[in-house]
Amino acid sequence: xxxxxxxxxxxxxxxxxxxxxxxxxxxxxxxxxxxxxxxxxxxxxxxxxxxxxxxxxxxxxxxxxxxxxxxxxxxxxxxxxxxxxxxxxxxxxxxxxxxxxxxxxxxxxxxxxxxxxxxxxxxxxxxxxxxxxxxxxxxxxxxxxxxxxxxxxxxxxxxxxxxxxxxxxxxxxxxxxxxxxxxxxxxxxxxxxxxxxxxxxxxxxxxxxxxxxxxxxxxxxxxxxxxxxxxxxxxxxxxxxxxxxxxxxxxxxxxxxxxxxxxxxxxxxxxxx
Amino acid sequence: xxxxxxxxxxxxxxxxxxxxxxxxxxxxxxxxxxxxxxxxxxxxxxxxxxxxxxxxxxxxxxxxxxxxxxxxxxxxxxxxxxxxxxxxxxxxxxxxxxxxxxxxxxxxxxxxxxxxxxxxxxxxxxxxxxxxxxxxxxxxxxxxxxxxxxxxxxxxxxxxxxxxxxxxxxxxxxxxxxxxxxxxxxxxxxxxxxxxxxxxxxxxxxxxxxxxxxxxxxxxxxxxxxxxxxxxxxxxxxxxxxxxxxxxxxxxxxxxxxxxxxxxxxxxxx
Numbered sequence: 001x002x003x004x005x006x007x008x009x010x011x012x013x014x015x016x017x018x019x020x021x022x023x024x025x026x027x028x029x030x031x032x033x034x035x036x037x038x039x040x041x042x043x044x045x046x047x048x049x050x051x052x053x054x055x056x057x058x059x060x061x062x063x064x065x066x067x068x069x070x071x072x073x074x075x076x077x078x079x080x081x082x083x084x085x086x087x088x089x090x091x092x093x094x095x096x097x098x099x100x101x102x103x104x105x106x107x108x109x110x111x112x113x114x115x116x117x118x119x120x121x122x123x124x125x126x127x128x129x130x131x132x133x134x135x136x137x138x139x140x141x142x143x144x145x146x147x148x149x150x151x152x153x154x155x156x157x158x159x160x161x162x163x164x165x166x167x168x169x170x171x172x173x174x175x176x177x178x179x180x181x182x183x184x185x186x187x188x189x190x191x192x193x194x195x196x197x198x199x200x201x202x203x204x205x206x207x208x209x210x211x212x213x214x215x216x217x218x219x220x221x222x223x224x225x226x227x228x229x230x231x232x233x234x235x236x237x238x239x240x241x242x243x244x245x246x247x248x249x250x251x252x253x254x255x256x257x258x259x260x261x262x263x264x265x266x267x268x269x270x271x272x273x
Numbered sequence: 274x275x276x277x278x279x280x281x282x283x284x285x286x287x288x289x290x291x292x293x294x295x296x297x298x299x300x301x302x303x304x305x306x307x308x309x310x311x312x313x314x315x316x317x318x319x320x321x322x323x324x325x326x327x328x329x330x331x332x333x334x335x336x337x338x339x340x341x342x343x344x345x346x347x348x349x350x351x352x353x354x355x356x357x358x359x360x361x362x363x364x365x366x367x368x369x370x371x372x373x374x375x376x377x378x379x380x381x382x383x384x385x386x387x388x389x390x391x392x393x394x395x396x397x398x399x400x401x402x403x404x405x406x407x408x409x410x411x412x413x414x415x416x417x418x419x420x421x422x423x424x425x426x427x428x429x430x431x432x433x434x435x436x437x438x439x440x441x442x443x444x445x446x447x448x449x450x451x452x453x454x455x456x457x458x459x460x461x462x463x464x465x466x467x468x469x470x471x472x473x474x475x476x477x478x479x480x481x482x483x484x485x486x487x488x489x490x491x492x493x494x495x496x497x498x499x500x501x502x503x504x505x506x507x508x509x510x511x512x513x514x515x516x517x518x519x520x521x522x523x524x525x526x527x528x529x530x531x532x533x534x535x536x537x538x539x540x541x542x543x
Binding site: 101140143145173 | 374379456
């Protein structure tokens with residue numbers, strides 16, 4: 001265990017950042033609406049990737065990358081919509097989606113008021129649509145970006161059976177699609193307040209990848225509404241999610257905090273003070 | 274030609290029952306104009322969020338001015354859920370045509386081009402599609418093996434409403450990089466715009482301003498409204514008034530709190 005103390009949000013941010021650095025060919029991360037934790041994670045991953053130097057990963061289209069040649073541009077590009085900072089889009093609200101549709105975005109984050117074991121997500125509401133019991137803001141761009149961005153990372157800060165359900169009440173966007181549907185994108189992972197999971201589109205199932213410090217596999221079973229797989233070796237083989245050390249936390253608070261505050265001032269004030 | 278007039282006259286141009294397009298809270302929402310419309314007793318509006326609704330939409334819903342809404346989401350951002358929207362949907366008082374962000378952008382682009390529909394990828398298997406009888410799923414009509422696509426009917430708003438830092442005396446409006454406003458205006462039958470100032474020059478005569486300018490061709494009428502986006506922000510001019518928006522989010526949780534807000538901050542012209 002590390003001696004550094006951190007907030008739950010900070011563990012989520014560093015876990016997302018590590019995930020982004022581990023996934024292959026992440027040249028361009030985009031961050032959508034209402035996403036301060038993913039935004040901070042993407043900026044942190046960008047800063048860590050820059051430390052390593054080297055050539056950029058596969059940003060932009062495949063043909064574009066081939067034309068650009070090695071060593072051009074950023075190692076990791078981060079685009080955060082809805083603000084004036086870290087927002088490269090100059091062609092209006094459509095551009096994020098057009099960009100994603102062309103394959104120019106490698107990773108994206110989606111939340112869910114409900115997420116089920118097949119990685120179907122519901123951002124719209126609970127109950128029997130349209131007679132909803134509880135209404136949430138709505139599906140945003142999920143019904144499109146989930147299909148076209150290759151590495152979608154799901155997030156659920158609240159890890160309960162209320163959020164992680166056996167079957168979502170409304171499918172804002174499906175986790176998998178039949179073969180005839182053009183779908184270069186989809187879910188790769190899920191990070192919650194208690195654990196990280198990987199998703200396999202072939203089996204349509206999540207595998208528990210790590211539990212956050214202080215959480216047991218038993219806790220995950222008790223608080224998850226869907227069935228999931230364990231790694232080879234069973235419950236004892238599930239590692240603990242690495243906690244951020246003092247140096248990483250300092251970097252997050254002093255460098256990334258002020259940057260994400262430009263888009264999410266209330267979040268930055270609450271988490272980073 | 275583009276008309277120049279006062280705020281209340283501009284508000285009076287919006288007919289009851291109109292299909293009204295509004296951009297998200299970060300995109301120069303004409304809050305002063307929306308308040309003027311509520312003061313004028315506007316009703317039966319069909320709202321189109323392009324593509325996300327915020328405080329203006331919530332105010333209009335709470336004021337009883339909205340008959341129906343098409344949106345990808347409605348939220349007050351960091352201030353939390355949009356309270357009047359949430360209550361209206363949960364009680365069944367407000368019919369919503371739920372959609373997804375790029376579907377709205379695409380349907381407006383169809384109107385820009387004057388074609389009856391446009392295709393969009395993704396979507397297949399979302400319950401949104403099941404619940405939109407006006408959308409049509411078909412196999413790649415070119416037979417190139419592209420798989421099923423969704424055809425979206427063009428959306429042609431009666432009127433687009435937005436705020437901007439400046440217009441020129443010819444009725445050209447500067448929109449900078451807020452190009453969803455350009456799309457909205459192109460697709461709509463009329464555009465009503467409020468601005469901080471009207472400048473005695475021609476934005477189209479200067480290449481640097483021309484690229485970020487919506488030509489008067491699309492602009493029906495303009496009114497000056499100082500701080501016209503408040504409590505939302507206006508890029509390069511003033512920040513979002515987060516305290517005010519948070520106070521609204523809290524007050525509007527109850528019908529009584531919303532009524533008090535309406536009487537204090539909307540019905541009393543500021």
